[in-house]
Amino acid sequence: MTRSNIIPVPAIPMQAGQIQTRLIDGKAHAARLTAEIELEVAQLAEKHGIVPGLAVVLVGNNPASEVYVRSKIAHTEQVGMRSIAHILPGSTTQQELLSLVADLNADPTIHGVLVQLPLPRGIDAALITSAIDPAKDVDGLGPMNVGLTTLGLPGLVPCTPLGCLLLLRGELGSLKGLHAVVVGKSNLVGRPMAQLLLQEECTVTVCHVATADVGALACLADILVVATGHKGLVRREWIKPGATVIDVGINRVTTPEGRTRLVGDVVFDEAMGRAGRLTPVPGGVGPMTIACLLRNTLTAAQRSLR
Ligand SMILES: NC(=O)C1=CN([C@@H]2O[C@H](COP(=O)(O)OP(=O)(O)OC[C@H]3O[C@@H](n4cnc5c(N)ncnc54)[C@H](OP(=O)(O)O)[C@@H]3O)[C@@H](O)[C@H]2O)C=CC1
Numbered sequence: 001m002t003r004s005n006i007i008p009v010p011a012i013p014m015q016a017g018q019i020q021t022r023l024i025d026g027k028a029h030a031a032r033l034t035a036e037i038e039l040e041v042a043q044l045a046e047k048h049g050i051v052p053g054l055a056v057v058l059v060g061n062n063p064a065s066e067v068y069v070r071s072k073i074a075h076t077e078q079v080g081m082r083s084i085a086h087i088l089p090g091s092t093t094q095q096e097l098l099s100l101v102a103d104l105n106a107d108p109t110i111h112g113v114l115v116q117l118p119l120p121r122g123i124d125a126a127l128i129t130s131a132i133d134p135a136k137d138v139d140g141l142g143p144m145n146v147g148l149t150t151l152g153l154p155g156l157v158p159c160t161p162l163g164c165l166l167l168l169r170g171e172l173g174s175l176k177g178l179h180a181v182v183v184g185k186s187n188l189v190g191r192p193m194a195q196l197l198l199q200e201e202c203t204v205t206v207c208h209v210a211t212a213d214v215g216a217l218a219c220l221a222d223i224l225v226v227a228t229g230h231k232g233l234v235r236r237e238w239i240k241p242g243a244t245v246i247d248v249g250i251n252r253v254t255t256p257e258g259r260t261r262l263v264g265d266v267v268f269d270e271a272m273g274r275a276g277r278l279t280p281v282p283g284g285v286g287p288m289t290i291a292c293l294l295r296n297t298l299t300a301a302q303r304s305l306r
């Protein structure tokens with residue numbers, strides 16, 4: 001923001017309605033991270049002859065998941081990594097999936113294994129994530145990495161929360177002492193997000209379906225992270241004027257013209273002019289999730305040398 005120094009800077013908090021919301025460009029943040037990764041991939045190849053390999057496993061046909069899997073594969077190749085997709089039918093049994101995971105764990109050309117969630121009914125996701133070698137668990141969802149992340153020890157950190165944290169640090173610098181409210185407590189996003197924010201010395205409030213009045217808590221947040229999959233959940237009044245809002249939600253909606261487009265969990269038009277900073281959907285958290293997956297795969301390959 002450029003301001004002439006003759007014009008007095010308004011006291012903070014600014015009056016609601018006057019706020020110039022700054023959109024957080026997730027694509028630009030992700031591009032910077034990806035450029036660093038590309039360099040390190042080249043160094044790893046040159047010095048050690050290693051090409052990081054990622055295996056992405058998708059069970060059953062879910063069109064949205066197929067889009068993400070294709071995107072993950074394309075991005076790994078862009079930075080010089082190798083990747084392989086295992087697309088299995090919805091009828092795949094838990095035993096068959098465990099056996100594939102065991103093969104990938106044993107494959108020295110594979111440094112990262114990601115099993116796309118959700119899994120079909122009848123397959124226990126906790127059992128599958130626990131079966132992935134912790135050194136290859138690039139989603140950071142297995143018990144060892146969840147424990148390491150919670151303890152603040154170097155493990156593999158779940159990609160989406162890591163991406164959100166990097167956006168927050170990049171935008172705000174230190175997060176120390178800020179009140180962060182996380183809406184959603186899934187193992188994939190909400191819980192690990194809360195743990196990472198605690199490590200930044202935020203005061204952390206976690207809301208979920210049983211929370212009595214989510215809005216009353218949300219509007220206290222300096223940092224509001226929303227990951228529910230409930231479009232339109234966060235209205236203008238839920239946002240403290242000037243707060244930083246991270247919208248993780250990805251919801252497909254059909255426009256009156258019959259086209260599908262993506263929206264988050266936050267009512268975007270209402271957050272504009274109210275939030276201090278806001279991640280758009282698409283172009284916010286999503287690209288950072290992918291960049292962090294590449295980062296974790298590279299980290300896993302680098303650690304395999306030790
Ligand atoms: N941009 C990205 O990179 C990613 C986006 N996503 C998207 O983020 C969203 C959340 O994903 P995920 O965490 O896996 O979803 P889950 O369905 O596993 O979890 C949703 C969480 O939100 C809570 N919740 C749902 N509705 C409400 C509500 N009305 N008020 C308060 N809390 C609520 C649930 O509470 P309870 O536990 O009590 O049921 C649950 O903890 C989805 O839209 C998903 O597509 C996910 C991963 C990556």
Ligand SMILES: Nc1nc(=O)c2c([nH]1)NC[C@@H]1CN(c3ccc(C(=O)N[C@@H](CCC(=O)O)C(=O)O)cc3)C=[N+]21
Nearest residue numbers: 067068115116117118139159250282283284286287289
């Ligand atoms: N084991 C596991 N790990 C995951 O990380 C995981 C998962 N399962 N299941 C599904 C969710 C969802 N997810 C996204 C990744 C990228 C975008 C992304 O790139 N989004 C783009 C738009 C993409 C589009 O146009 O469809 C954006 O927001 O700009 C979105 C969502 C990872 N997930």
Ligand SMILES: [Mg+2]
Nearest residue numbers: 184185186187
């Ligand atoms: Mg749930």
